[in-house]
Amino acid sequence: MARFATLTCPLTAWDGPAKGCEDGVLDHARALDKFLADIERRALRMAQVALRDTDDALDAVQDAMLKLARHYAARPASEWRPLFYRILQNGIRDVQRRRTLRRRLMAWIPGPRQDPDGEAPDPVEAAVDPGPDGAQRLMQAQAIEQLEESLRALPTRQREAFMLRNLEGLDVAQTARAMGCSQGSVKTHYSRAVHSLRAQLGEVW
Amino acid sequence: MTDLEARSRALYEDSVEAVDMRLRSRLTQARHAALEVAARRRGTRLLGMRRSAALAGVAATAVLAAALWIAWPAGAPPAGVVDGGANFADLDIVASTDRDHVDPLDMLQEDADFYAWAVATADQSGSGHPG
Secondary structure, X not given: OHHHHHHHOOOOOOOOOOHHHHHHHHHHHHHHHHHHHHHHHHHHHHHHHHHOOHHXXXXXXXXXHHHHHHHHOOOOHHHHHHHHHHHHHHHHHHHHHHHHHHHHHHXXXXXXXXXXXXXXXXXXXXXXXXXXXXXXXXXXXXXXHHHHHHHHHOOHHHHHHHHHHHHOOOOHHHHHHHHOOOHHHHHHHHHHHHHHXXXXXXXXX | OOHHHHHHHHHHHHHHHOOOHHHXXXXXXXXXXXXXXXXXXXXXXXXXXXHHHHXXXXXXXXXXXXXXXXXXXXXXXXXXXXXXHHHXXXXXXXXXXXXXXXXXXXXXXXXXXXXHHHHHHHHHHHHHOOO
């Protein structure tokens, strides 16, 4: 069995120990675990900003993790980040499309209008807990809320470019791969996004 | 980086750190599910490679056997008889003359008279004996 195991590692000698190969597989699994652990909260926040719904955002992140693990886990670790964000952006767009379709369908159904996403948010639950540094945290919460509102107001591609480039720290090439467009397009979208955000937030900030 | 970019990034980082424990727990579960999928996928691929290697070995053996079967028809004489070149070489060795040794055929030619006499004598003495 050990001889077959070496077949997965082309660089390992035929009679060499398969342990090195197993170690490589374990290292790869650990690297994937670390990558997902590092990125999961950021991905959730990105999805929350785009979707405004925590459950939908969690579903989108979980789908992105599963797809990455299923289809791209064997790729070099350096490729995971742009791939993951591309999968996530596609998932977010799918959720948004489904919502649009659902809203159109609901518009045709007679009767009292209901929120298709479920119950109205509980204002008590939604309220920010002031805590010990209440005033400062409240201001911070308001600032992030303003930022999220401004980001949601941006066209999709501009929002993606700004979030990936600035908030997630991807370089232009990685952002282009994640968005599936040219680097020139990334620069254009990003520049317009910054301009729009400055126009919206400049007075408040 | 402009003020707007720096501040928005700092706010975003704070909000990432502020993700509550319930959500972190669900993210961890999602991550473990993804890692399980990756492990299963790796196992399936490894098994597939082993099966492919075994099938390739069997196929190579079958091809080799078929090639030998076709190239070596049934009822053919052994290679030593079929190989005429080897037989002629053997004859050459037997028929070749060597200065240091006496050829048995030459010996037979030189003593032909002696052998003819010996045969005749033997016939006469045989016929002379009673019974």
